[in-house]
Amino acid sequence: MTSQTHDKVVIVGGGPAGTAAAAELARHGLKSVIIDEAPKLGGVIYRGPLRQTDSLPHLDDNLKRAMTALQTRYQAHSDSIEVKTQTRVLGPEGSNQLLLSDNSGLSRQPYGHLILATGCHERSVPFPGWQLPGVMLLGGVQLQLKSGLVRPGQRMALVGTGPLLPLVACQLHKAGVDVVGVYEASPFAKLAKEAVALLNKPKLTLSGMSMMSYLKKHKIPFKYGWGIVSAQGKEQLSSIQVAPYDSQWRAQRDLAQQVDVDAIGVGYGFVARTQLAMLLGLEHHYSKVSGYVPVLDEWHQSQNHEAFVVGDSNGLLGADAAICEGQLAALRLAWQCGKITESQLSARSTKVKNKLARIKKFRFGFDRFSDRQSGLLSLAQPETVVCRCEQVRREQLDEAIAQGVKDITSLKMRTRIGMGDCQGKTCSSYALDYLHEAGLTENIGVIKPRFPLDPIPFTLME
Amino acid sequence: MKSLKRTRDITPLPSRNFKITVDDQPVEACEGETVLSVLLAANYARVMENDRNVASGAYCGMGVCHCCQVKINAKHKQRACQTLVEPQMSVETLANRFKEEGIKHD
Numbered sequence: 001m002t003s004q005t006h007d008k009v010v011i012v013g014g015g016p017a018g019t020a021a022a023a024e025l026a027r028h029g030l031k032s033v034i035i036d037e038a039p040k041l042g043g044v045i046y047r048g049p050l051r052q053t054d055s056l057p058h059l060d061d062n063l064k065r066a067m068t069a070l071q072t073r074y075q076a077h078s079d080s081i082e083v084k085t086q087t088r089v090l091g092p093e094g095s096n097q098l099l100l101s102d103n104s105g106l107s108r109q110p111y112g113h114l115i116l117a118t119g120c121h122e123r124s125v126p127f128p129g130w131q132l133p134g135v136m137l138l139g140g141v142q143l144q145l146k147s148g149l150v151r152p153g154q155r156m157a158l159v160g161t162g163p164l165l166p167l168v169a170c171q172l173h174k175a176g177v178d179v180v181g182v183y184e185a186s187p188f189a190k191l192a193k194e195a196v197a198l199l200n201k202p203k204l205t206l207s208g209m210s211m212m213s214y215l216k217k218h219k220i221p222f223k224y225g226w227g228i229v230s231a232q233g234k235e236q237l238s239s240i241q242v243a244p245y246d247s248q249w250r251a252q253r254d255l256a257q258q259v260d261v262d263a264i265g266v267g268y269g270f271v272a273r274t275q276l277a278m279l280l281g282l283e284h285h286y287s288k289v290s291g292y293v294p295v296l297d298e299w300h301q302s303q304n305h306e307a308f309v310v311g312d313s314n315g316l317l318g319a320d321a322a323i324c325e326g327q328l329a330a331l332r333l334a335w336q337c338g339k340i341t342e343s344q345l346s347a348r349s350t351k352v353k354n355k356l357a358r359i360k361k362f363r364f365g366f367d368r369f370s371d372r373q374s375g376l377l378s379l380a381q382p383e384t385v386v387c388r389c390e391q392v393r394r395e396q397l398d399e400a401i402a403q404g405v406k407d408i409t410s411l412k413m414r415t416r417i418g419m420g421d422c423q424g425k426t427c428s429s430y431a432l433d434y435l436h437e438a439g440l441t442e443n444i445g446v447i448k449p450r451f452p453l454d455p456i457p458f459t460l461m462e
Numbered sequence: 463m464k465s466l467k468r469t470r471d472i473t474p475l476p477s478r479n480f481k482i483t484v485d486d487q488p489v490e491a492c493e494g495e496t497v498l499s500v501l502l503a504a505n506y507a508r509v510m511e512n513d514r515n516v517a518s519g520a521y522c523g524m525g526v527c528h529c530c531q532v533k534i535n536a537k538h539k540q541r542a543c544q545t546l547v548e549p550q551m552s553v554e555t556l557a558n559r560f561k562e563e564g565i566k567h568d
Contacts, residue, residue, distance in 0.1 A: 049494075050496065135521065137522050140523025141523070149499070150499045235517065236508055237507070388512070388521075390514070425526050
């Protein structure tokens, strides 16, 4: 390996975590390459508009400031950061090398050091009618608002849990969408209990309160302790049924109400995106909030591998925490490369660690509020499809479990769940929860990511 | 063929734009946009028919779920949410190779 290759830090993912890591590395004289599948840095949260626009009337100033801050952080160090956009990592190839694909074909990216900042994707909860066109995940709705500058529907409702619900409701309304209702699964009393935790980030709490008053002012119903039951429509979505949820988030179907809509956003949580970390062989453990996450030390370096993992891909804490984690990993790497002394490492990291600790206290409050309950699993009826790619129905899982299947790999072999184009990213968190609910908790395993992580057209393999 | 109207743009398109076709109908698009944004702007909810003959619309919108795959410039299974528009691009919704070639699953 040449010395140049040996020094090269490769960062997978150019969201808040990856960009913060690259900027921090540059500050200490280390060059890096950021690889991102999108056309622009920023990640789903801060990417911003993909086309030219004179204004962003539907987005709040806090978001616009954060989007600018990320671009500024990158611009200040752009001489030291090479950016490969619209580029996907297909997996490791040999040692210290990744296989990439972009519009021009396949290429190889050698690395001396690796930082994974691959973010998260949404946790899917199957319910009758969830495959109807018009049913979208909350993040997909937001991407259309923030990056596409397009209204995903004309008359919409939001269902799910957590702080994203009021935020997206406000953005939709400001974008001209008729928002007919927002249904938060958790009861208000549970949020009130977290008042102390929420005070760790008073500005964020205030901004949440101002969103709630915006919704009230515009007469947009926000119902705590309510959620989705089903979606209806012939060729595409025309209405949903929503109902009060009990403390276990079981829908009280006898109290269900119909709401006419042409699109909805569904957001019952997120899952860390760990497919590349798993292919690289990093050790993982299961967390209820984030799914499987890598086992890391306090600097976010893997316990059994040299790679660092930062941001939501090592546990869901959001963008502010992702920035802190990117900085911590970069500082540690700068120290390992002899660019800063131990006392410099300690001086600079203490502040970042303190900030991260405050964010965690705030975030854990919301995690307790949004802690998903088992009632969600019973939204899917026996005939409801739970794996979209392979059209596997819930009753097929029941049958396999009744016949003695005790782990997710056997479940996959029996039913084909997780074997389609998405490699199980859409169905595996439901399957895991379903096995847990069936009383299977020991060694149930994980739907293993497959190389290549993204489909390669035959034409590229010549 | 009649042009498709874009009715869901939050802010006006820039004046410099071009045309793509969706199911042989011309529609305005501009640099930087994804195919999915153009489809949604033109009121297209149903975009894909999967290998098991089930129609779907964009679901995750970020390249994860593979539920918005369309045929682009004669190539099947292109994710609308991950593909940027180009002048003269031809997009076909609900196109499926199994269906076109009469191949049955199972």
